[in-house]
Amino acid sequence: MKRLDKFSNTVTKLVKNDTKRIIKCPVYVPLVEDTQGDFMTAEEIEKMAYGFMKKMNLHNVDKQHDFNPDEGYVCESYIAQKNDPDGFEEGSWVVAIKVEKEDTWDQIQKEEITGLSLAGFARATQEHEALPNEGGEE
Numbered sequence: 001m002k003r004l005d006k007f008s009n010t011v012t013k014l015v016k017n018d019t020k021r022i023i024k025c026p027v028y029v030p031l032v033e034d035t036q037g038d039f040m041t042a043e044e045i046e047k048m049a050y051g052f053m054k055k056m057n058l059h060n061v062d063k064q065h066d067f068n069p070d071e072g073y074v075c076e077s078y079i080a081q082k083n084d085p086d087g088f089e090e091g092s093w094v095v096a097i098k099v100e101k102e103d104t105w106d107q108i109q110k111e112e113i114t115g116l117s118l119a120g121f122a123r124a125t126q127e128h129e130a131l132p133n134e135g136g137e138e
Contacts, residue, residue, distance in 0.1 A: 014115050015086050016108065021099050022075065023108060025116045026092040042091025046079050049093040053077055061097055063104060065117065072099040 015024040027049070028034075030042040040048070058074040076096035080088040088094050095116070099105045107113045 013088065014108075018109075021105055022096050023099060024076070024086060024094060024096040026080070026088050026094050027116055027118050028093050029089050030091040042079075045091060045093050049077060049079060063113075071101050071104050072097050 013026060016022070017024075028040060028045045030045055031039050033039050060069050061071045061073055062069050063071050074095050075098045076094075078094055080090055080092040080094050082090045084090065084092075084094075086094075097116075099108065104113070
């Protein structure tokens with residue numbers, strides 16, 4: 001059985017460009033559990049990232065999941081490669097966001113905002129793949 005579930009995922013590695021008021025952060029990292037205890041492979045993350053760009057959701061940037069897209073816009077989106085210059089894990093979906101609201105930029109500068117949290121809907125399946133080392137195997 002498949003169902004449509006709301007999900008979110010929080011990632012906290014943030015790179016700032018103070019001059020341009022741009023933050024760069026992974027949206028989703030491969031094989032890292034999200035807030036619902038689910039995870040995605042690099043291939044699934046790539047599919048999601050490309051779907052986001054295809055739908056041109058570049059202005060869907062809100063704060064604290066208020067779903068009021070007025071904070072800024074996605075100005076870059078890519079899948080991190082091996083030896084990413086900013087140190088993002090290979091296969092991660094990374095976005096850069098141009099922050100337009102002064103109070104939000106101030107919160108970033110004060111480190112009151114330290115990462116991104118993805119929210120959306122996904123089709124959940126009953127399949128279960130174990131994360132590496134799940135169940136005590138090393």
